[in-house]
Amino acid sequence: MNLLRATVTAACCVWIANGCSLLTGVACPTHGRPADQTGRATITQGITGNVWFSEGDFMPTANVCGSSGTITPVVRTILVYQPPVPRGAYTILVDSLPAVPLDSVRSDATGFFELTLPAGFYSIVVREGSQLYVNVPTLGAGFVGAIEVKAAAVTKVPVDINYKATY
Numbered sequence: 216m217n218l219l220r221a222t223v224t225a226a227c228c229v230w231i232a233n234g235c236s237l238l239t240g241v242a243c244p245t246h247g248r249p250a251d252q253t254g255r256a257t258i259t260q261g262i263t264g265n266v267w268f269s270e271g272d273f274m275p276t277a278n279v280c281g282s283s284g285t286i287t288p289v290v291r292t293i294l295v296y297q298p299p300v301p302r303g304a305y306t307i308l309v310d311s312l313p314a315v316p317l318d319s320v321r322s323d324a325t326g327f328f329e330l331t332l333p334a335g336f337y338s339i340v341v342r343e344g345s346q347l348y349v350n351v352p353t354l355g356a357g358f359v360g361a362i363e364v365k366a367a368a369v370t371k372v373p374v375d376i377n378y379k380a381t382y
Contacts (some may be wrong), residue, residue, distance in 0.1 A: 252327035288326030
């Protein structure tokens with residue numbers, strides 16, 4: 216594996232192929248990426264995750280540690296649909312979906328959420344103001360925010376709201 220290394224800025228960051236890394240004891244900024252809170256989950260079956268809002272410029276530069284994007288944990292309502300909603304011709308933000316949510320959960324100030332669900336396939340979307348954010352990472356290309364919950368397992372669902380970010 217050929218790793219390209221170049222020291223950038225006094226922050227002691229190292230660019231290694233596709234990102235920043237750590238040099239001798241000095242942490243490299245990760246655009247202020249919040250701490251993963253999913254270790255706080257108390258449920259034994261269902262979903263858990265973090266809701267983070269990315270905003271600003273994340274374009275790679277010669278100064279890897281110098282882009283101006285920010286990532287912050289946010290309070291949002293996560294809507295769960297079953298059966299999963301077919302993908303259709305949806306954009307990132309939509310006014311409605313042709314289905315009724317089965318359940319919902321609100322993330323806390325750290326972005327953390329958890330929800331007990333029976334085993335099965337679901338669609339996950341996020342209420343963003345008066346609209347629905349449907350660009351949640353998916354397991355199934357034919358469905359909106361498709362996830363699977365397995366018996367006696369907790370599925371980690373990363374929710375990165377990034378319609379105000381550039382990459």
